[in-house]
Amino acid sequence: MKYFVSPFNKEAELEFPDKITIYDTTLRDGEQTPGVCLGTEEKLEIARKLDELGIHQIESGFPVVSKQEKVSVKTIANEGLNADILALSRTKKEDIDVAIDCDVDGVITFMATSDLHLKHKLKLTREEALNVCLNSIEYAKDHGLFLAFSAEDATRTDLDFLKQIYRKAESYGADRVHIADTVGAISPQGMDYLVRELRKDINVDIAMHCHNDFGMALSNSIAGLLAGGTAVSTTVNGIGERAGNTSLEELIMALRIIYDIDLGFNISVLYELSRLVEKHTRMKVPENKPIVGKNVFRHESGIHVDAVIEEPLTYEPFLPEMIGHQRKIVLGKHSGCRAVKAKLEEYGIEVTREELCRIVEEVKKNREKGKYINDELFYRIVRSVRGPVDF
Numbered sequence: 001m002k003y004f005v006s007p008f009n010k011e012a013e014l015e016f017p018d019k020i021t022i023y024d025t026t027l028r029d030g031e032q033t034p035g036v037c038l039g040t041e042e043k044l045e046i047a048r049k050l051d052e053l054g055i056h057q058i059e060s061g062f063p064v065v066s067k068q069e070k071v072s073v074k075t076i077a078n079e080g081l082n083a084d085i086l087a088l089s090r091t092k093k094e095d096i097d098v099a100i101d102c103d104v105d106g107v108i109t110f111m112a113t114s115d116l117h118l119k120h121k122l123k124l125t126r127e128e129a130l131n132v133c134l135n136s137i138e139y140a141k142d143h144g145l146f147l148a149f150s151a152e153d154a155t156r157t158d159l160d161f162l163k164q165i166y167r168k169a170e171s172y173g174a175d176r177v178h179i180a181d182t183v184g185a186i187s188p189q190g191m192d193y194l195v196r197e198l199r200k201d202i203n204v205d206i207a208m209h210c211h212n213d214f215g216m217a218l219s220n221s222i223a224g225l226l227a228g229g230t231a232v233s234t235t236v237n238g239i240g241e242r243a244g245n246t247s248l249e250e251l252i253m254a255l256r257i258i259y260d261i262d263l264g265f266n267i268s269v270l271y272e273l274s275r276l277v278e279k280h281t282r283m284k285v286p287e288n289k290p291i292v293g294k295n296v297f298r299h300e301s302g303i304h305v306d307a308v309i310e311e312p313l314t315y316e317p318f319l320p321e322m323i324g325h326q327r328k329i330v331l332g333k334h335s336g337c338r339a340v341k342a343k344l345e346e347y348g349i350e351v352t353r354e355e356l357c358r359i360v361e362e363v364k365k366n367r368e369k370g371k372y373i374n375d376e377l378f379y380r381i382v383r384s385v386r387g388p389v390d391f
Contacts, residue, residue: 015226055265073085073102093136154181163202179194184211195227195229236248340363
């Protein structure tokens with residue numbers, strides 16, 4: 001068995017859509033993280049790894065922002081990847097023309113729809129915003145592109161107006177509409193209500209683009225799927241503006257392990273993908289980050305370690321090998337004889353019971369003095385108790 005989750009999960013009566021699309025925006029929204037700037041080769045390397053994972057769509061960038069960004073998007077679009085390559089554009093013909101010139105498969109065009117944004121950012125009335133959106137959608141569809149319309153700040157938009165603009169987008173040929181929870185201000189219950197309300201009037205696919213300001217991006221995305229949504233926007237490691245976006249690896253594994261929804265992804269590359277994005281963005285993955293953090297499969301507590309050595313699933317919901325991760329026994333003040341013995345066996349060192357107990361005691365003392373028990377210090381401890389040894 002590779003995973004073991006609560007049997008009560010199966011008792012809940014849940015209905016997911018037959019087809020779920022994951023479109024990853026690491027290369028666009030992820031790159032909008034303050035301090036992050038990806039070159040063409042870095043973007044291409046990440047896009048290749050996303051494609052190896054089997055991602056459905058890659059939002060490759062915002063080509064109108066710079067000449068280099070356009071080069072990056074066009075390079076990815078012409079790489080021959082299996083994923084559909086999308087580009088972001090404002091609701092302007094010139095933006096869409098740039099995207100078309102990049103040879104992308106589709107465009108995500110966006111406009112803010114909340115009264116707050118219309119008044120203070122765009123200086124437009126609702127009617128003016130509606131006309132601008134429809135013209136750009138019509139223009140993109142005339143050029144044979146996949147077209148998704150994203151209502152920025154949708155979760156703080158008047159519901160009747162949101163329905164109106166989505167209905168119009170659908171009538172003008174939009175293939176999908178996006179609910180952008182721009183400042184992460186909706187609850188899972190609110191998302192459930194919103195999607196169900198929209199589904200009464202909207203027939204095209206509905207996507208959730210959730211931000212994590214209150215730590216609910218993943219929950220909101222799943223709530224949207226259960227309410228009738230069909231697509232989710234993600235970023236690797238959950239990076240993005242402010243608190244980031246729905247984490248790709250968390251969504252995939254939650255669906256796969258918790259909800260038993262297998263989307264066919266090659267999950268064995270998830271950890272490698274996470275580290276690649278960490279490397280190129282220079283954004284360190286928190287050690288306690290769900291799924292891909294280093295601590296997820298590191299164990300120190302003696303009671304835990306004893307059980308994990310016997311059966312890993314006692315303290316792991318799934319085995320790390322599933323995603324290319326690995327387990328590690330960490331020595332510290334909570335370590336017991338079995339953990340230290342396992343470490344010694346790793347290096348082929350045999351000790352007496354008395355020596356083992358002394359080594360355990362020295363490990364605890366050193367850690368409580370603030371020293372991290374790395375291999376070098378462990379070697380010195382073992383040598384001090386047992387004499388010269390080969391590591």
